[in-house]
Amino acid sequence: MAPGAPTGPTGPTGPTRSSGPGGSAGLVQASSPSGSSRTDSLRGVPTGDHLPPWSWPLPAVPAVTRHFIPPPEPWHAGHRGVDLMVGPGNDVLSPADGVVTFVGMVAGRPVLSIGHDGGLVSSFEPVKSPLAKGARVERGQRIGTPAGPPHCPFACIHWGVRRNGKYVNPLDYVTDRRPSVLLPLPGGLR
Numbered sequence: 001m002a003p004g005a006p007t008g009p010t011g012p013t014g015p016t017r018s019s020g021p022g023g024s025a026g027l028v029q030a031s032s033p034s035g036s037s038r039t040d041s042l043r044g045v046p047t048g049d050h051l052p053p054w055s056w057p058l059p060a061v062p063a064v065t066r067h068f069i070p071p072p073e074p075w076h077a078g079h080r081g082v083d084l085m086v087g088p089g090n091d092v093l094s095p096a097d098g099v100v101t102f103v104g105m106v107a108g109r110p111v112l113s114i115g116h117d118g119g120l121v122s123s124f125e126p127v128k129s130p131l132a133k134g135a136r137v138e139r140g141q142r143i144g145t146p147a148g149p150p151h152c153p154f155a156c157i158h159w160g161v162r163r164n165g166k167y168v169n170p171l172d173y174v175t176d177r178r179p180s181v182l183l184p185l186p187g188g189l190r
Ligand SMILES: [Zn+2]
Pocket: 009, 066, 079, 081, 082, 083, 151, 157, 158, 159
């Protein structure tokens, strides 16, 4: 598959049409150049020893209304992401630093894709974004607004994550699912 060309959330999609890059004004905000004034007090970032690598793509931890269901074979139906309930006025936030790899329509729905480190790509729909392909985004930055044909019977966004082209569970990046680790005894056995 060509990089940055997301498939639909439930299976192979029909004809794909990209819209123009659109304007780049609006939600983009330059970060402060002051350098040392970095803040770690981002809302929604849990504390603890094992921080998930990403933050939720919505301002508050959302309800997950439909979970990831990997298809048994790539051509089978499944649910290639998670559905997140959207609160009134919620913007969509980038879950990690990255670069916009796709903005446009897929099967009649506005889709925004962000490429992250590690061969990971987040795709959101239906989400309209003023960002253009190639734009750099930071974790927590506003990247768009939910808009377009509904994906759920209520306000929601579908969030899909691909790792090297294969769909994976987005929740693995925002929740700590590691098993607890038995620490070695002080001094070891020797
Ligand atoms: Zn979905």
